[in-house]
Amino acid sequence: MVEDLVKSMIDKNLIKTGRFNSFQVYIKEKGKWKRLGNPTTRDNALDIGSKYVDINPSAVFKIVKSNEAPSINKDIDFGYFRYNIDKFRASRIKNKKEQKFTEKEKYRIDSNVEKMKISKKGLKKRRIGSLFELR
Numbered sequence: 001m002v003e004d005l006v007k008s009m010i011d012k013n014l015i016k017t018g019r020f021n022s023f024q025v026y027i028k029e030k031g032k033w034k035r036l037g038n039p040t041t042r043d044n045a046l047d048i049g050s051k052y053v054d055i056n057p058s059a060v061f062k063i064v065k066s067n068e069a070p071s072i073n074k075d076i077d078f079g080y081f082r083y084n085i086d087k088f089r090a091s092r093i094k095n096k097k098e099q100k101f102t103e104k105e106k107y108r109i110d111s112n113v114e115k116m117k118i119s120k121k122g123l124k125k126r127r128i129g130s131l132f133e134l135r
Contacts, residue, residue: 021041021042021065021070022039022040022041022065022066022067022068022069022070022071023039023040023041023042023045023063023064023065023066023070024037024038024039024045024063024064024065024066025037025040025045025048025049025052025061025062025063026061026062026063026064027049027052027053027056027058027060027061028058028059028060028061028062029058033062036048036049036052036061038068038071039066039068039069039070039071040070040071040072041070041072042063043078043081044070044072044078045063046063046081046101047078047079047080047081049061049062049063049081049101050080050081050084050087050088050101051080053088053101053103054080054084054087054103054107054110054111055111055113056113056117057108057109057117059102059103059108060100060101060102060103061100061101062098062099062100062101063098063099064097064098065097065098087103087104087107088101088102088103088104089101089102089104
């Protein structure tokens with residue numbers, strides 16, 4: 001069942017991947033898209049984006065098809081996205097050359113690093129929201 005979920009989330013209505021296709025990872029920080037690393041293979045790009053979003057306060061990452069040759073980053077955990085697929089949801093695809101993934105709300109602030117990187121303003125907002133149950 002998990003394999004079916006992974007397959008549908010990765011392959012459903014997505015960019016057709018060929019042997020030499022590469023993808024660039026972008027993360028959204030403070031309302032702006034920031035490029036992360038070099039163009040790489042699709043699975044590697046998903047692993048890089050999901051690991052960064054899971055560790056840092058950013059909640060959204062996207063992969064965009066690139067025309068450059070893919071390079072493989074050996075410093076990341078292979079299969080990280082597949083292992084943590086239940087933490088993310090895929091957005092609708094409007095542009096066939098990119099796909100966005102969002103970390104689900106209940107998994108957003110689940111590590112000490114994320115808690116340390118949130119500003120005082122963000123912590124206050126989260127506290128007020130939980131007091132009045134606005135979330």
